[in-house]
Amino acid sequence: MTETYLFGTLGSKAEDLLRWDAFVDQCERGSFFHLSGWKQIIEQVFNHKSHFIYAEQAGSIVGVLPLVEQKSFLFGHNLVSTPFCVYGGVASDSDDVIVFLEAKAIELAQQLSVDYLELRYPFARNNAAFTEKCAHSAFGCVLPENDEAILAGVTKRKQRAVIRNSFKNDFTHRIDSDTATAYKVYSESLRNLGTPVFSAHYFSALRQIFGERCDVLTVEHQGQAVSSVLSFYYKGQVLPYYGGGLNKARALKSNDYMYYQLMCSAKSLRKSHYFDFGRSKDNSGAYKYKRTWGMEPQPLHYLFYLVKATELPDLSPNNPKFKFFISVWKKLPVAVSRLIGPFLSKYLG
Numbered sequence: 001m002t003e004t005y006l007f008g009t010l011g012s013k014a015e016d017l018l019r020w021d022a023f024v025d026q027c028e029r030g031s032f033f034h035l036s037g038w039k040q041i042i043e044q045v046f047n048h049k050s051h052f053i054y055a056e057q058a059g060s061i062v063g064v065l066p067l068v069e070q071k072s073f074l075f076g077h078n079l080v081s082t083p084f085c086v087y088g089g090v091a092s093d094s095d096d097v098i099v100f101l102e103a104k105a106i107e108l109a110q111q112l113s114v115d116y117l118e119l120r121y122p123f124a125r126n127n128a129a130f131t132e133k134c135a136h137s138a139f140g141c142v143l144p145e146n147d148e149a150i151l152a153g154v155t156k157r158k159q160r161a162v163i164r165n166s167f168k169n170d171f172t173h174r175i176d177s178d179t180a181t182a183y184k185v186y187s188e189s190l191r192n193l194g195t196p197v198f199s200a201h202y203f204s205a206l207r208q209i210f211g212e213r214c215d216v217l218t219v220e221h222q223g224q225a226v227s228s229v230l231s232f233y234y235k236g237q238v239l240p241y242y243g244g245g246l247n248k249a250r251a252l253k254s255n256d257y258m259y260y261q262l263m264c265s266a267k268s269l270r271k272s273h274y275f276d277f278g279r280s281k282d283n284s285g286a287y288k289y290k291r292t293w294g295m296e297p298q299p300l301h302y303l304f305y306l307v308k309a310t311e312l313p314d315l316s317p318n319n320p321k322f323k324f325f326i327s328v329w330k331k332l333p334v335a336v337s338r339l340i341g342p343f344l345s346k347y348l349g
Contacts, residue, residue: 003057003094003096003097004057005055005056005057005062005063005097005100006055006056006057007053007054007055007056007104008053008054008055008056009051009052009053009054010036010039010052010053010054010064017036017039019061020035020036020052020054020061020064021035021036023054023060023061023062023064023091024036024064024091025235027064027091027092027093028093029090029091029092029093029123030064030091031087031091031122031234032213032232032234032235032237032239033066033082033085033086033087033088034064034066034082034087034088034091035210035234036052037209037210038066038082038084038085039052039066040209041084041202041205041206041209042068042082042083042084044205045199045201045202045205046084046202046346046349047346048068048069048070048083048346049068049069050066050067050068050069051067051068051069051079051108052064052065052066052067053065053067053101053104053105053108054101055092055097055100055101062092062093062094062097063090063091063092063094063097063098063100063101064090064091064092064101065081065089065090065091065101065102065104065105065119066081066082066088067079067080067081067082067105067108068080068081068082068083069112069114070083070346070347070349072347074344074347075315075347075348076115076309076313077112077113077114077115077308078114078115078116078117078118078313079105079108079109079112079114079116079117079118080117080118080120080349081105081118081119081120082120083349084349085120085349086120086122086136086138086278086279086300087120087121087122087300088119088120088121089119089120089121089122089125089303090102090119098125099127102119102127102129102130103129105117105119105305106129106305109305109307110307113307113308114307114308115306115307115308115309115313116304116305116306116307116308116309116312116313117304117305117307118302118303118304118313119302119303120300120302121300121301121302121303122138122298122300122301123301124301125301125303127303129305130303130304130305131303131304131305131306131312132301132302132303132304133302133303133304133312134282134299134300134301134302135281135282135302136279136280136281136282136299136300136302137279137280137282137287137297137298137299137300138276138277138278138279138297138298138299138300139276139277139278139279139280139290139291139293139295139296139297139298140237140274140275140276140277140295140298141153141274141275141277141293141294141295142273142274142275143238143263143266143267143272143273143274143275144267145267146267146268147264147268150260150263150264150267151163151164151260153294154260154293154294155293155294156291156292156293156294158292159256159292159293159294162253162256163253163256163257163260165253166252166253166254166256166257166260167257169221169252169253169254169257170221170222171219171220171221171252171254171257172219172220173217173218173219173220173257173258173261174217174218174220175215175216175217175265175269176215176216176218177207177214177215177216178216178218179200179203179204179206179207179216179230180200180203180204181216181218181225181228182203182216182218182228182229182230182242183200183203184225184228185218185225185226185227185228185244185245185246186203186228186230186242186243186244187200187334187337187338187341188244188246188334189244189245189246190244190337190341191329191330191332191334191337192247192330193326193330194325194326194327194328194329194330195326195329196329196337196340196341196342196344196345196348197337197338197341197342197345198341198342198345198346199341199342200338202342203230203242206230207230210232212233213232213233213234214230214231214232214233215230215231215233216228216229216230216231217229217231217258217261217262217265219254219257219258219261221248221252221254224246225246226245226246226248226249226252226254227243227244227245227246227249227254227255227257227258228243228244228245228258229241229242229243229244229258229259229262230242230243231262231266233266233270233272236271236272236273236274237272237273237274237275237276238262238263238266238270238272238274238275238276239276239278240259240262240275240276240277240278241278243255243258243259245258259277259293262275263275277290277293277295279300280297282297315348
């Protein structure tokens with residue numbers, strides 16, 4: 001490496017946050033999950049310690065790396081870029097800067113004496129210091145010009161038929177800032193899967209901090225919300241991030257209707273050109289569902305550097321040691337799952 005970079009840590013001053021975000025906005029590898037708003041979310045909602053570091057050259061930021069320290073008796077001590085986010089790692093247009101900040105992250109992980117460091121890249125990296133684990137895939141598609149073309153663009157004929165049939169179910173849908181309804185539906189959906197849910201405060205904080213870059217699409221049937229999704233918008237992309245449905249949603253096909261309507265509204269109202277369907281655990285139910293839309297999986301490249309740990313972490317619901325916990329969680333009353341869930345989910349992002 002021939003270049004010399006200055007190293008810095010992001011503070012909380014408004015001008016520093018704006019400077020960070022201005023870099024992310026113009027960096028090709030800068031994603032929604034690199035924005036400084038996540039620092040505020042993680043500190044205010046989850047009470048984790050953040051370490052948002054950056055490289056600077058000639059007075060300008062040339063690379064950023066958001067890192068978060070999570071420490072739990074149950075789930076260990078780690079440094080992640082970034083928990084609660086599908087993508088992370090270094091955002092920079094320079095490979096030298098990426099290597100520089102990765103080295104700084106390793107130094108920090110060693111200083112903090114964590115179990116491991118995790119960097120969630122959406123693209124392949126070649127750094128011998130890390131061990132790569134590709135257990136998740138991302139899905140997405142380019143959005144055609146109008147509603148009819150979007151439906152035709154669903155390349156699996158069976159899924160197109162499901163969407164068409166959903167039009168017969170007398171649905172209404174609305175797009176607004178109603179995170180309370182999104183949370184109510186999503187939390188019940190996660191309880192049914194045996195997964196601890198976040199707090200309602202998290203959903204409202206996402207809307208408060210990211211503003212117009214975050215909204216909610218809710219599908220109603222006979223006056224009841226049956227499916228709802230909280231989405232992010234950034235760089236011409238729409239990211240349906242927290243979506244779910246009640247038990248009756250499967251029979252009604254309201255989730256299929258919801259995602260189709262989100263595609264159409266994102267294109268017509270937001271001028272989005274890409275639908276990012278997010279990540280799913282390989283070969284999981286969500287993975288198979290997204291493939292029915294004709295989207296092909298793109299492997300996510302998560303890198304790990306072990307400090308105190310002797311093996312790679314496995315917090316997947318497929319881990320046999322979580323089987324009993326999941327079966328018990330599914331039987332909890334929804335109200336109880338909402339009460340207990342946030343104490344666990346803050347370490348599972």
